[in-house]
Amino acid sequence: MKSTSTVLPTSAGAGAPLIRLTGIRKSFLSEELETRALDDVHLEIRSGEFLAVSGPSGCGKSSLLSILGLLDSPSAGSYELNGQQVAQLDNRARAQLRNRQIGFVFQAFNLISDLSVEDNVALPLSYRPELGRAERRDRVAEVLALVDMAHRARHYPAQLSGGQQQRVAIARALVGRPSLILADEPTGNLDSRNAELVMDLLQTVHRDGATLCMVTHDPRYAAMAQRTVALFDGRVVADLPTAALQPQRQPAEAL
Template sequence: MNSSLPLIKLQGIQKSFLTDELETRALDGVDLQIHSGEFLAVSGPSGCGKSSLLAILGLLDSPSAGSYALAGQSVEALDNRARALLRNRQIGFVFQAFNLISDLTVEDNVALPLSYRSEMSRAERRARVAEVLAQVDMGHRARHYPAQLSGGQQQRVAIARALVGKPSLILADEPTGNLDSRNADLVMQLLADVHAGGATLCMVTHDPRYAAAAQRTISLFDGRVVADMPTLGPTLTPMPTPAQPLAARQTAEQL
């Protein structure tokens, strides 16, 4: 699915922080290209710059130096309002801690990114929310609240929220970090299915097995890309679907 023009192009990205009159360089000359439809994993030890890189990719932070183009548009000089608009239209986020709003229902949490899109009618928003909740097999939990869900179910809702605006890029920051191994496997399979449907996915992970499920892995060390290589590709078992036997569906239902 690669095209000649990358979806993301970073050149010479640096990110520095000043603490107690000392400069800490979180990113040190990162060059990176991600093409539409790729599944990229980002790995490396704690403190290597993974979170700083994801924050810059997600327009949550700005680099200290270097250039960033998203879908051909230079973004580092955009003001806060323009960055927020671009982020809402182009980027979906999946966080380790789920980041669902506790006093909103599942469907209202998923609908949040669409609340900034005045061109969509209420009926269109509701239809889109129902579509993505069905995609992650959480339509039957639409009226529930986050506290009524398991950790795996909350992460599935978070993935639906990331998908609802049809972004060109999905950023996942340790999406399995708060889950047990069985639920983590199911969430990873869901992300692999999302990618197979055409999404561009960039995922930070400490788990080498989940990194191997991506098409390509970059490794960071001391703020630099020290390796960039293809991986084996998806290796996980497909998620159960409503057409499968009840026992298989019940296994997924516990997620």
């Protein structure tokens, strides 16, 4: 697999805080009932970090990822991305920031069925008027080569396996050279072999400089991250280096 050093942005001061959430709350109202999806969440994600977010269904993982991805706004609290306060931005400004700073990888791939692989990957660049046709074409070719899908550039999603579709989705996430990649259960719709291939790819992308935040139910894949944040009932109940959350083996002489 090729290096992503020319695909991802070079971050000044690697390891600096990329994201800072302070007192984030998210509530939903239905009739007279208030459901609090997130409750006083404080979280930092540093540039170049691989973070896993885990927890049971309904604990707030999807709400957290939607706020991180600027797809939703918190009910209270502040969100700082690359030093910019973003929680109160209007829809247009949020869309522009999302397009330039964030890449998404979804469980369901979310490829457009009547677009070819290369056109699916190029889609985020269609909102970048400053990029000429040649540069867009070069960027698409670069990321398709990275995920080993250049030979499928003219195919359509229905002609691909699930694993291939997810690799195309990763290429689409990378093509805009975002500061942050959000992966929402990226292996959830894949068999074990393709899941391993996708995780190998995400690990390579991270090693080459990506900041990666991944929601997963699978402890095997959470264990690949550098750090794990565990949610329960909308609150952060653990925020530790992943190694600290792994069961410790007893010394051989104690067995």
